[in-house]
Amino acid sequence: xxxxxxxxxxxxxxxxxxxxxxxxxxxxxxxxxxxxxxxxxxxxxxxxxxxxxxxxxxxxxxxxxxxxxxxxxxxxxxxxxxxxxxxxxxxxxxxxxxxxxxxxxxxxxxxxxxxxxxxxxxxxxxxxxxxxxxxxxxxxxxxxxxxxxxxxxxxxxxxxxxxxxxxxxxxxxxxxxxxxxxxxxxxxxxxxxxxxxxxxxxxxxxxxxxxxxxxxxxxxxxxxxxxxxxxxxxxxxxxxxxxxxxxxxxxxxxxxxxxxxxxxxxxxxxxxxxxxxxxxxxxxxxxxxxxxxxxxxxxxxx
Amino acid sequence: xxxxxxxxxxxxxxxxxxxxxxxxxxxxxxxxxxxxxxxxxxxxxxxxxxxxxxxxxxxxxxxxxxxxxxxxxxxxxxxxxxxxxxxxxxxxxxxxxxxxxxxxxxxxxxxxxxxxxxxxxxxxxxxxxxxxxxxxxxxxxxxxxxxxxxxxxxxxxxxxxxxxxxxxxxxxxxxxxxxxxxxxxxxxxxxxxxxxxxxxxxxxxxxxxxxxxxxxxxxxxxxxxxxxxxxxxxxxxxxxxxxxxxxxxxxxxxxxxxxxxxxxxxxxxxxxxxxxxxxxxxxxxxxxxxxxxxxxxxxxxx
Numbered sequence: 276x277x278x279x280x281x282x283x284x285x286x287x288x289x290x291x292x293x294x295x296x297x298x299x300x301x302x303x304x305x306x307x308x309x310x311x312x313x314x315x316x317x318x319x320x321x322x323x324x325x326x327x328x329x330x331x332x333x334x335x336x337x338x339x340x341x342x343x344x345x346x347x348x349x350x351x352x353x354x355x356x357x358x359x360x361x362x363x364x365x366x367x368x369x370x371x372x373x374x375x376x377x378x379x380x381x382x383x384x385x386x387x388x389x390x391x392x393x394x395x396x397x398x399x400x401x402x403x404x405x406x407x408x409x410x411x412x413x414x415x416x417x418x419x420x421x422x423x424x425x426x427x428x429x430x431x432x433x434x435x436x437x438x439x440x441x442x443x444x445x446x447x448x449x450x451x452x453x454x455x456x457x458x459x460x461x462x463x464x465x466x467x468x469x470x471x472x473x474x475x476x477x478x479x480x481x482x483x484x485x486x487x488x489x490x491x492x493x494x495x496x497x498x499x500x501x502x503x504x505x506x507x508x509x510x511x512x513x514x515x516x517x518x519x520x521x522x523x524x525x526x527x528x529x530x531x532x533x534x535x536x537x538x539x540x541x542x543x544x545x546x547x548x549x550x551x552x553x554x555x556x557x558x559x560x561x562x563x564x565x566x567x568x569x570x571x572x573x574x575x576x577x
Numbered sequence: 578x579x580x581x582x583x584x585x586x587x588x589x590x591x592x593x594x595x596x597x598x599x600x601x602x603x604x605x606x607x608x609x610x611x612x613x614x615x616x617x618x619x620x621x622x623x624x625x626x627x628x629x630x631x632x633x634x635x636x637x638x639x640x641x642x643x644x645x646x647x648x649x650x651x652x653x654x655x656x657x658x659x660x661x662x663x664x665x666x667x668x669x670x671x672x673x674x675x676x677x678x679x680x681x682x683x684x685x686x687x688x689x690x691x692x693x694x695x696x697x698x699x700x701x702x703x704x705x706x707x708x709x710x711x712x713x714x715x716x717x718x719x720x721x722x723x724x725x726x727x728x729x730x731x732x733x734x735x736x737x738x739x740x741x742x743x744x745x746x747x748x749x750x751x752x753x754x755x756x757x758x759x760x761x762x763x764x765x766x767x768x769x770x771x772x773x774x775x776x777x778x779x780x781x782x783x784x785x786x787x788x789x790x791x792x793x794x795x796x797x798x799x800x801x802x803x804x805x806x807x808x809x810x811x812x813x814x815x816x817x818x819x820x821x822x823x824x825x826x827x828x829x830x831x832x833x834x835x836x837x838x839x840x841x842x843x844x845x846x847x848x849x850x851x852x853x854x855x856x857x858x859x860x861x862x863x864x865x866x867x868x869x870x871x872x873x874x875x876x877x878x879x
Contacts, residue, residue: 404798424796459792466784467797471804473840474776476859481836482768483862489874490761492866494726495769496706500867501803502773507863510856517844517852528841532834534783538775539830542819550819554812557778560785561809564794565802575788 279305280444283337283344284326285359287311289407290376291350292325292415297448299324300417308344310337320412332359341366346374346444353377354515360390360398367394372440374401378464378512380428380457382519396432399441400457401425402464403450408507418449425450428457462577465523470531472513473524475506581607582746585639585646586628587661589613591709592678593652594627594717599750601626602719610646612639622714634661643668648746651677656817658685662692662700669696674742676703680766680814682730682759684821698734701743702759703727704766705752710809720751727752730759764879767825772833774815775826777808 280303284291287309298304309326311317317329330337341347341363349356356375367373377383380400387398405423407414425445429438442452455463482491517524541550563571582605586593589611600606611628613619619631632639643649643665651658658677669675679685682702689700707725709716727747731740744754757765784793819826843852865873 404796406798406800408800424798426796463789463793463796466787466793467801471780471801473844474780474837475804476856477837477840478773478776478833479859479863480840480855481833483858483874485768485879486875486877487765487879488862489871489876491765491768492862492871492874494706494728494765495866496708496726498708498710498807499769499773501806502777503863504803505800506856506859507867508856508860510853510860513856514849514853518847518849521844521847525841525845528837528844531780531783532837532841535776535779535830535834535837538779538782539827539834542775542823542830543827545820545823547816547820551812551816553782554778554808554810554815556785557781557808558810558812560790560794561781561805564797565809569791569794572785572791572794573788574791577787577789 278303280345281305281343282307283310283341283347284308285310285332285347285349285363286351286355287316287320287326287329287412288350289410289412289414289419290403290405291348292320292412293405293417293419294348294350294376294448295325296415296417297420301447301449303447308337308340316412320415323412323415325412325415332362338362338366341371342368344368344371346372346440349373349375349377352509352512352515353379353383353519356383357386357390360386364391364394367391367397369394369397371397372437372444373398374441374444376401376403378402378406378468378516379520380426380460384428384430384457396434396437399433399438400428400430401441401445402428402460403445403448404468405450406508408504410509410512420445421449423450425452426460427452427454428460429454430457461520461523465520465527469516469520469524470527472505472508473517473528474531475503476513479503479506580605582647583607583645584609585612585643585649586610587612587634587649587651587665588653588657589618589622589628589631589714590652591712591714591716591721592705593650594622594714595707595719595721596650596652596678596750597627598717598719599722603749603751605749610639610642618714625714625717627714627717634664640664640668643673644670646670646673648742649673649675651675651679654811654814654817655679655681655685655821659688659692662688666693666696669693669699671696671699673699674739674746675700676743676746678703678705680704680708680770680818681822682728682762686730686732686759698736698739701735701740702730702732703743703747704730704762705747705750706770707752708810710806712811712814722747723751725752727754728762729754729756730762731756732759763822763825767822767829771818771822771826772829774807774810775819775830776833777805778815781805781808
């Protein structure tokens with residue numbers, strides 16, 4: 276891996292800032308430029324030493340800097356990606372790779388196909404599995420990706436060498452890189468990430484609207500706190516994820532709501548045996564997962 | 578508060594064991610006896626110094642010891658409480674108070690009315706808001722109740738002096754004691770505790786039954802871990818809670834499922850503005866709650 280990378284990070288938030296800090300900490304960064312819509316964020320990020328210099332995305336000064344970049348990272352909500360891809364495309368040098376950090380992948384690939392033309396192969400779709408419920412560059416953390424999974428969902432046009440550059444970039448950030456098809460990615464993360472986020476947002480919003488919300492929240496304790504932690508996540512980011520992974524997420528929500536309704540009906544009919552059995556299956560599955568013992572789980576093609 | 582309490586703890590698990598350790602740590606305990614259905618648990622608890630001596634609940638040796646108790650604590654799943662109340666009743670000395678630690682209160686009070694006859698006033702219903710997803714005496718912790726809420730739902734027959742003894746008992750364990758009516762308790766905890774437990778159990782069980790469960794769990798990360806932490810809780814305890822607080826819990830589940838369905842429909846209709854607004858309300862409510870700023874929440878009688 277080249278050890279003096281010039282990097283342009285578009286979107287200097289939790290993810291963009293953490294990538295920058297991780298690259299600096301690992302010693303592979305030469306110069307890291309930040310591009311953002313918020314100039315206060317840029318000056319804050321520069322003052323914190325997260326980026327070397329910042330550029331307002333509304334200006335065009337940053338376009339000329341793209342030619343010097345080894346890697347361009349898009350760390351923005353996924354519905355902003357198409358417009359930024361179109362802005363970057365004319366300035367994308369053949370020696371540069373472009374990667375993203377979006378939580379959805381089929382939509383991002385479609386946007387890249389639309390925007391990049393003959394430069395499509397230079398774009399490698401990526402998703403670091405390392406979110407936090409706090410957002411913004413003030414939460415950036417050089418260790419955010421350490422030993423976390425990073426999914427690459429490359430497509431036919433990507434060359435092995437280009438994919439390898441993306442892989443090494445994320446490995447330099449500490450991540451464990453895994454490849455899978457974009458459709459698999461979107462289905463898997465609809466179930467294990469996007470769905471729980473929606474369920475947590477729904478619970479807090481449900482209770483906060485109640486006439487006795489003050490009483491309810493005054494007795495909410497650690498179980499509620501952990502269950503709803505992800506309901507503190509960025510609304511802009513998660514609106515975009517929900518809209519851009521709509522089909523997979525609706526499928527997951529419908530499956531979940533039907534299963535929760537079954538549990539509800541076990542309570543309604545006072546079927547204690549089936550209720551305890553469901554809870555026991557859930558506890559056992561979670562215990563095996565926490566122990567890293569996944570061999571007992573079903574592993575069939577879907 | 579009397580400083581050499583003789584205590585009998587029926588049910589030597591996480592809660593019973595933690596109470597014992599807390600009383601010993603605060604120096605108010607004279608002798609603490611444990612009663613349990615599992616003699617291995619009793620010998621383990623005695624070896625760990627959690628209890629001074631253990632008695633098999635299936636025997637009757639412990640009945641004679643109840644006469645010497647200042648406090649009898651029932652720390653067992655709520656559907657076991659009626660039978661234990663009936664077993665204790667004949668041996669309950671007028672100088673003894675009996676308390677419980679169940680997560681539901683109207684059912685426990687009804688059971689006490691059935692079982693205790695003229696001794697009813699000696700029973701003070703209590704609920705420590707200090708659960709953990711791990712169960713068993715091996716997880717017992719002297720600090721479990723420290724600065725946690727403890728709800729007393731006393732009823733007309735309880736005397737102020739008796740309630741005060743229960744209050745001081747829990748204060749000796751470090752808890753912050755609050756009183757409320759049992760019906761209020763059951764409605765509030767159906768919303769902020771029982772409901773999230775059901776939702777977490779349903780999610781893990783839903784995903785664990787999938788053909789691709791192994792893949793799903795291999796990519797589940799910290800958001801999923803925290804959302805489902807409470808799905809590792811005791812099935813026996815939570816089956817009992819669900820059945821014994823059925824009406825309030827069904828009402829909460831129906832309200833939640835309807836709200837989650839509304840969120841689902843916002844995704845289906847791609848209503849990004851309403852979706853982001855819901856998420857923003859949820860994030861803002863949670864931020865206020867975490868900051869201890871509940872004044873903005875609605876506070877109306879229900």
